[in-house]
Amino acid sequence: MIAPAEPLQNGQNGTSHEAQRAPRNPYAPVDDFLSNVNRFKIIESTLREGEQFANAFFDTETKIKIARALDDFGVDYIELTSPAASEQSRLDCEKICSLGLRAKILTHVRCHMDDARMACAIPGLSGLDIVIGTSSQLQQHSHGKDMDYIRRSAVEVIEYVKSQGLEVRFSSEDSFRSNLVDLLTIYSQVDKIGVNRVGIADTVGCASPRQVYDLVRTLRGVVSCDIECHFHDDTGCATANAFCALEAGATHVDTSVLGIGERNGITPLGGLMARMIVADRDYVKSKYRLEKLKDIENLVASAVEINVPFNNPITGFCAFTHKAGIHAKAILNNPSTYEILNPSDFGLSRYVHFASRLTGWNAIKSRCEQLGLHMTDAEYKQCTAKVKALADIRRLTLDDTDAIIRNFHKSIGSNDDVPLVDGLTEGEKRTLEADMPAEATSIV
Ligand SMILES: [Zn+2]
Numbered sequence: 001m002i003a004p005a006e007p008l009q010n011g012q013n014g015t016s017h018e019a020q021r022a023p024r025n026p027y028a029p030v031d032d033f034l035s036n037v038n039r040f041k042i043i044e045s046t047l048r049e050g051e052q053f054a055n056a057f058f059d060t061e062t063k064i065k066i067a068r069a070l071d072d073f074g075v076d077y078i079e080l081t082s083p084a085a086s087e088q089s090r091l092d093c094e095k096i097c098s099l100g101l102r103a104k105i106l107t108h109v110r111c112h113m114d115d116a117r118m119a120c121a122i123p124g125l126s127g128l129d130i131v132i133g134t135s136s137q138l139q140q141h142s143h144g145k146d147m148d149y150i151r152r153s154a155v156e157v158i159e160y161v162k163s164q165g166l167e168v169r170f171s172s173e174d175s176f177r178s179n180l181v182d183l184l185t186i187y188s189q190v191d192k193i194g195v196n197r198v199g200i201a202d203t204v205g206c207a208s209p210r211q212v213y214d215l216v217r218t219l220r221g222v223v224s225c226d227i228e229c230h231f232h233d234d235t236g237c238a239t240a241n242a243f244c245a246l247e248a249g250a251t252h253v254d255t256s257v258l259g260i261g262e263r264n265g266i267t268p269l270g271g272l273m274a275r276m277i278v279a280d281r282d283y284v285k286s287k288y289r290l291e292k293l294k295d296i297e298n299l300v301a302s303a304v305e306i307n308v309p310f311n312n313p314i315t316g317f318c319a320f321t322h323k324a325g326i327h328a329k330a331i332l333n334n335p336s337t338y339e340i341l342n343p344s345d346f347g348l349s350r351y352v353h354f355a356s357r358l359t360g361w362n363a364i365k366s367r368c369e370q371l372g373l374h375m376t377d378a379e380y381k382q383c384t385a386k387v388k389a390l391a392d393i394r395r396l397t398l399d400d401t402d403a404i405i406r407n408f409h410k411s412i413g414s415n416d417d418v419p420l421v422d423g424l425t426e427g428e429k430r431t432l433e434a435d436m437p438a439e440a441t442s443i444v
Pocket residue numbers: 049203230232261262266
């Protein structure tokens with residue numbers, strides 16, 4: 001058995017000098033001057049990217065509810081659909097800008113003077129997110145403009161937005177399939193004329209975390225402005241890519257609630273919170289009201305008529321459910337053994353699942369304590385064996401398992417034949433009545 005490591009002290013196992021020279025753990029994280037994992041900002045795009053989700057239709061009232069909920073949660077920015085998209089979009093943009101929210105309100109517009117003028121006319125708007133396709137596919141098949149045209153219009157629009165006293169971000173679209181020299185040239189140019197942020201967008205969801213790290217780190221060396229990132233989840237990397245972007249020096253991450261957006265969407269707000277609280281709990285807890293996450297996700301899920309996925313980080317129905325006997329035993333002793341996230345940080349509770357063949361006597365004992373039933377350890381083990389025996393032949397509900405526990409408890413010291421659970425077949429009864437071998441009852 002290995003004893004727990006004790007810190008070295010003067011006069012104990014050596015001198016303090018020796019302690020200072022103790023070899024450094026080679027697996028410890030290195031100091032990283034590029035990383036912004038402890039000072040990032042969120043640009044929440046449920047009301048822009050999320051409107052592109054196949055099921056989304058947000059009326060004005062729903063948009064207001066979502067905007068207020070996001071503001072209450074503490075996101076830094078709320079991004080809205082372009083006012084040029086439709087007349088109602090323009091009216092909704094005006095309405096949300098008039099709510100007096102703490103979060104800054106942005107709208108996402110094409111790199112075009114007509115769109116920029118329309119957006120800048122909205123009172124209370126904080127800034128514009130300007131986007132244009134830079135990949136060869138988009139230059140060829142979408143807008144049909146070359147890089148010279150893109151550069152000229154970017155400069156014109158950025159200078160106009162700045163002249164109106166608003167923030168401006170310039171983003172390429174499909175950045176990871178754009179020519180690197182073209183990208184760096186245009187970002188450097190817009191940085192020089194005072195753009196607030198440049199944006200990298202993985203519009204098709206093709207980038208891997210390593211590609212993201214390399215591109216953002218390279219860009220960090222070229223521009224002095226902030227760097228915003230936008231990742232689609234087509235290949236399942238949206239949250240990992242956002243984290244890598246922050247490690248490489250990005251400052252802002254685009255999210256949407258539950259990740260809703262075009263196709264299968266972007267970095268989800270909740271998934272990002274799960275990732276970032278592991279990186280810097282104090283920062284995340286001080287900035288965001290995490291206990292509001294579940295309500296916001298339910299609000300958006302019902303607005304777009306979907307369920308919160310079972311495997312959703314933090315709020316999926318089983319995100320804090322522990323089932324295997326060995327896990328349950330350790331969780332009951334110390335939750336951090338099998339939990340990297342603490343459910344109470346999100347106003348949630350953990351649940352130890354005991355109604356299955358994988359249960360152990362520590363979980364059954366804990367359930368007995370919740371039910372106010374006390375037994376000896378040997379009896380807990382016998383009772384557990386009964387639960388496991390029945391769970392081997394059919395699915396157990398919570399009520400079934402509680403009935404077995406209560407009836408087993410009732411049968412202790414009595415000669416009466418107390419049925420452990422109602423509605424059993426003869427075969428099930430025989431299985432349950434059989435004496436369990438002692439070894440089977442000792443499994444945790
Ligand atoms: Zn997008």
